[in-house]
Every structure is written in structure tokens, then in C-alpha cells.
Amino acid sequence: MARMSRAWLVKSEPDAYSYDDLERDGRTMWDGVRNYQARNFMRDEMRVGDAVLFYHSNIAAPAVVGVARVASEPYPDPTQFEAGDPHFDPKASEDAPRWVVVDLEPMRRLPEPVALERLKEDPEVEGLALVRRGNRLSVMPVSHAHYRHVLRLGGLDPDAP
DNA sequence: GCCAACGTTGGC
């Protein structure tokens, strides 16, 4: 039996890379993740076809703004090998890569962005890592129930293709 | 292995 697809949330500062940018590019390499917990989720659990909530962070009104799709298996993050790159890691080598990426593709923009402020007062999303105090993870798992709820809040039918 | 200092994230 095929693996059940999973749902995730990724954060991005829109000044650095926004959902608009993802739609413009059509596909992007999700590079620069330098946190072990986030890395482990990507490396060990993210697979092609998984759904991804795309969240804009570090702005006046942080919000989930769209849905993306994991478009590749995890593979070594090339920026870790590039001296001079902001994400260069001198302790990583081609033989022993430390960091991974996946490719992401845009799926649907949410007709109504779902603000963090909105989620924080919603008992339906209790347990969602995003609304836990002090959470700084940039890649986190989202339950199917929470994923579907966020889509509905954003004005999408979770059962529509 | 402890823990203080430091750096980063990200909401506000």
C-alpha cells in the first residue's frame, strides 16, 4: 500500500521569498534550512506529493497564504558546499552532507490568507506547532485535520483537487 | 558534560 501523504507548514519571510515568487518560478529548491529538527523532518519524512502550507513570517500580519506541494525527494542542499554562500557549512562535505532540500511547487493561493492571530484564538487548531509559544521551527508537520481546517478558513474546499 | 555567552528567529 502506498504511503499516506503528509501535510507540512513551511515559513518564509516574504521579503526573502514569497508565495508570489513561488508562483512566478513554478518550482523552487527549498534551501537554507539550518536547523536539525527541521532538517530531520525534511530528510526523513517529506516525500513527493506531500502538501505544504506556505506561511509568511516576520511581517506585520504573519499568515498562511497558499498551498504548495513537495515536488522532489530530499537531496543534499548544494549551498552547504559553496564557500562564500551565506548557507555555506564548512563541516559539510559531498561525502557527508549535513543539510537537505526538497523542491516545492505552488498549488493554490488561499483566497483569504489565514492569519496567525486568527489561528491563535481557534480551538480547532490546538496542538498545531505554529501556535505553540516560542516556536521557531521553519518546517513543521501539520495533522490532516488541521491542514483541512486551515484550507477551509482560507476559502478552499479541502476535497477539491 | 556543564553552562555562560552569543547569535538567530520571529512576534509584537
Place this chain on the structure above:
DNA sequence: GCCAACGTTGGC
């Protein structure tokens, strides 16, 4: 711009 909450680093 502030600062709380973390994660990492490095001296010991």
C-alpha cells in the same frame, strides 16, 4: 526596534 525564546558554541 525590542526582546523572549531558543539553538549553538566554546571555555573549563
